[in-house]
Amino acid sequence: MAGRGQRSRASLRGYRGQVASSTGLHRVGAAWNQLPERTRSLIPFFALLTIAVTYPLYVDSLPTNVPVILTFPDMHSAVTILVFTMMAVGLNVVVGYCGLLDLGYVAFYALGAYTAGWLASGQFQQVKFHFGSVGITHDARGIHISIWLVLLSAAIVTALGGIFIGLPTLRLRGDYLAIVTLGFGEIVPQFVRNADNLHGFDLTHGTFGINPIDSPGFGNRLHNAVGLPVSYQQEFDADRLFFWTVLALLLVTIFCCIRLRDSRLGRAWIAIREDETAAGAMGIPLMRTKTWAYAIGAFFGGAAGAYIASFNSVANPSQFNFNISIFLLCMVVLGGMGSIWGVVVAAVILSWLNVEGLANIGSWLNSNTPLNFEVAKYQFGIYGVILVLMMLFRPVGLIPERRRKRELEEGTRGPLDEPIYEMRGADEPGAGERGAGGNIPRG
Amino acid sequence: MRRRAETPSFVVLESGIAVQAGTEQPSPRARVRRRKRPAALSIIGVCLSLVLVAWLIVNAIKEPTDFFNVFLIGLTTGCVYALVALGYTLVYGILQLINFAHGDVFALSGLFASTLVVSAFSLDTGSGTLSIAGGLAATFVIAAAFGATVNSAIEFIAYRRLRNAPRLALLITAVGMSFIIQNISLAFYDVNFRRIPPLISNGNVFSIRGVHYDWASFFVILVTIPVLIFLTWVVKSTRQGKGMRATSQDPEAAAMMGINVNRTISFTFALAGALAGVGATLFLVEFNIRYDTGFELGLIAFTAAVLGGIGNLSGAVLGAIIIGLIQAFNEGLAWNAPGSDWTRSIVFGILIAILVFKPEGLLGERTPEGA
Numbered sequence A: 001m002a003g004r005g006q007r008s009r010a011s012l013r014g015y016r017g018q019v020a021s022s023t024g025l026h027r028v029g030a031a032w033n034q035l036p037e038r039t040r041s042l043i044p045f046f047a048l049l050t051i052a053v054t055y056p057l058y059v060d061s062l063p064t065n066v067p068v069i070l071t072f073p074d075m076h077s078a079v080t081i082l083v084f085t086m087m088a089v090g091l092n093v094v095v096g097y098c099g100l101l102d103l104g105y106v107a108f109y110a111l112g113a114y115t116a117g118w119l120a121s122g123q124f125q126q127v128k129f130h131f132g133s134v135g136i137t138h139d140a141r142g143i144h145i146s147i148w149l150v151l152l153s154a155a156i157v158t159a160l161g162g163i164f165i166g167l168p169t170l171r172l173r174g175d176y177l178a179i180v181t182l183g184f185g186e187i188v189p190q191f192v193r194n195a196d197n198l199h200g201f202d203l204t205h206g207t208f209g210i211n212p213i214d215s216p217g218f219g220n221r222l223h224n225a226v227g228l229p230v231s232y233q234q235e236f237d238a239d240r241l242f243f244w245t246v247l248a249l250l251l252v253t254i255f256c257c258i259r260l261r262d263s264r265l266g267r268a269w270i271a272i273r274e275d276e277t278a279a280g281a282m283g284i285p286l287m288r289t290k291t292w293a294y295a296i297g298a299f300f301g302g303a304a305g306a307y308i309a310s311f312n313s314v315a316n317p318s319q320f321n322f323n324i325s326i327f328l329l330c331m332v333v334l335g336g337m338g339s340i341w342g343v344v345v346a347a348v349i350l351s352w353l354n355v356e357g358l359a360n361i362g363s364w365l366n367s368n369t370p371l372n373f374e375v376a377k378y379q380f381g382i383y384g385v386i387l388v389l390m391m392l393f394r395p396v397g398l399i400p401e402r403r404r405k406r407e408l409e410e411g412t413r414g415p416l417d418e419p420i421y422e423m424r425g426a427d428e429p430g431a432g433e434r435g436a437g438g439n440i441p442r443g
Numbered sequence B: 001m002r003r004r005a006e007t008p009s010f011v012v013l014e015s016g017i018a019v020q021a022g023t024e025q026p027s028p029r030a031r032v033r034r035r036k037r038p039a040a041l042s043i044i045g046v047c048l049s050l051v052l053v054a055w056l057i058v059n060a061i062k063e064p065t066d067f068f069n070v071f072l073i074g075l076t077t078g079c080v081y082a083l084v085a086l087g088y089t090l091v092y093g094i095l096q097l098i099n100f101a102h103g104d105v106f107a108l109s110g111l112f113a114s115t116l117v118v119s120a121f122s123l124d125t126g127s128g129t130l131s132i133a134g135g136l137a138a139t140f141v142i143a144a145a146f147g148a149t150v151n152s153a154i155e156f157i158a159y160r161r162l163r164n165a166p167r168l169a170l171l172i173t174a175v176g177m178s179f180i181i182q183n184i185s186l187a188f189y190d191v192n193f194r195r196i197p198p199l200i201s202n203g204n205v206f207s208i209r210g211v212h213y214d215w216a217s218f219f220v221i222l223v224t225i226p227v228l229i230f231l232t233w234v235v236k237s238t239r240q241g242k243g244m245r246a247t248s249q250d251p252e253a254a255a256m257m258g259i260n261v262n263r264t265i266s267f268t269f270a271l272a273g274a275l276a277g278v279g280a281t282l283f284l285v286e287f288n289i290r291y292d293t294g295f296e297l298g299l300i301a302f303t304a305a306v307l308g309g310i311g312n313l314s315g316a317v318l319g320a321i322i323i324g325l326i327q328a329f330n331e332g333l334a335w336n337a338p339g340s341d342w343t344r345s346i347v348f349g350i351l352i353a354i355l356v357f358k359p360e361g362l363l364g365e366r367t368p369e370g371a
Helices: A002-018 A024-034 A037-053 A055-061 A075-097 A106-119 A147-169 A174-194 A219-226 A238-261 A264-274 A276-281 A286-312 A322-335 A340-368 A376-393 A402-411 B008-015 B028-062 B064-095 B102-120 B129-162 B167-189 B215-237 B239-249 B251-256 B261-286 B293-308 B313-332 B340-357
Strands: A128-131 A142-145 B204-208 B211-214
Touching (some): A037 A055, A075 A238, A075 A264, A106 A142, A106 A147, A106 A174, A106 A286, A174 A322, A174 B167, A174 B293, A238 A286, A238 A340, A322 A376, B064 B102, B064 B215, B064 B239, B129 B167, B211 B215, B239 B251, B293 B313, B313 B340
Parallel strands (some): A128 A142
Antiparallel strands (some): B204 B211
């Protein structure tokens, strides 16, 4: 953003030198350019934030017969969209910052959702434990802990899960890591589906899932003191409250991710992404750093999973299939790996498509064009096309991270016809040779 | 690639067992860690294998008939897995890429083969023996050609442009291609399962004390073995096969020696696709197939390839047969078997266990690149 600002400022200055008179537009432009750098980058952010925060207030008055997209997402869809955005930002830590391909992020989503199910529902009828819970009767059995604490504990449990998955697998090379995470992404849903009878103990309630899960809220004391809602689910405009809460959670996530990126840890991640070998040589502890990326990515995934479980009031194994992992990966790739704002924009677009956009576009196409095409059926084919096209033609994503852009431009070379293999290291002793057992002798 | 080859000395510190090819003297601390961790890990690994063997022996003693019946089922499934696993291993050997789309190429070829059998050749159980034999042979050839075309087309369209891109980009493209192929199957064949009539007679090859072996299962092995021999011949003895091996060892040197690297890679993809086509037709003989069959089967086959040691052809076959057997034992045995609900978890559990305990696989060689 800074680069573009400086360039336009420079060109504007040259232009002003040539043309003495300045129109109103130029004056606005000049005023804009005189703003401090930081303010200029913050203004679009606050504009978008205002649009988002006030969205519930004007959503009902938006037109409902827009061409192509038909309707704007209602509050219920908007909550889902933002939750998935939060997960995408979490996945961006793993894939975008650290360059570890995680194809099993859905495992973290599931773990978060089920932690919420265990800690805030009547799943365990054997016990009765209440702590700060709202909106349930006093004699309700099961564990009922305040959702705010549950969000935090789900995030921590999931982060521990991420470490647990990461420790045996992170020393593997990238593509093995992808397949192992994929494996975990398949094992976890199958586990929750089958774990309704572990030697007679019902852990997950099988295919029915856990429900109802408690709703967030602030309880009677805060309600009487400051007027905060007692329990979201009992409020008339529950979806609005859920929307603002998840918006706040998303902002916290984004804030944490930006701060992490600029921290020592974040720089270590990026170093590993760019060249693991060199990073190791510079003294970055590879395993620990990668495990942190995993844990932090999982942390946000878990919190988001717990939140959406509380929002839908259910944690159900059919929500957690492999496609979700790909869907989230698609958001990160489309937005630009490592670029927070890119990921946020891509995530909002893609999850909107997923929630209702594709269905709307499909019905618009079918009624307004001679095509008869079930767009929603080919949803994942469309995501596949997005992944391939982005990788082929714009690997940096929609809104590239600056550093990433440079990195990828270094890596790719011209069109098909150019010689593909350059002779790297041909002058080094032992290059290309293989000794006994396929070992490459050291030069 | 060159960079990777030089890394092990300090990667060892972080990665414990994965890397052991370093020749220079490690620091004392590294030496201690290097000695200790693999020992502990291998003890756990050996214990796990022993538990598995013990479980099999108990089952074999308790219900010998069941055990051998299940064993034969596993062998048959293993043969189909082997053909798919070979595809993964061939492509991995040459490009170091997990071709996620491979399983979906398998499913698409299978669906195509079912159309061939049912519509193009309109074979049925009533058809004459000669027409069944001829029709099936033609189906195998056409399905193989189809698989080869699709797979090398994927390589040409998507992977070729990314030869010098970061590995992550290639992997993501592979995942994307997998979904695209899956949706192509969906578009042409919808969500229904496709099957072919039972063309191979259900009679038994042999039946000893309740252990039955039917012709359909035997047919699978009967087709697989010549295919494997043919593949070995192609890779070991033909000019193109030598080119493949050279390219997989070092593409740059191979290019310098006058091997057309792009054509060799295309050929490898075609070979892998042809194997998938044959495998899919064999799969049809025993099972139903639909657009998403390939996804799970591909993952299982990939696990098999890793178990055997990825890049190693005989390893892939061995791994596939072991995975086929484990799957059959899990689903078929009576004593303390987790059952088919857990198959997927078990297969992936094995995958993770191999990568933790023996990342180079059963027959694979330890490489400086680690797992």
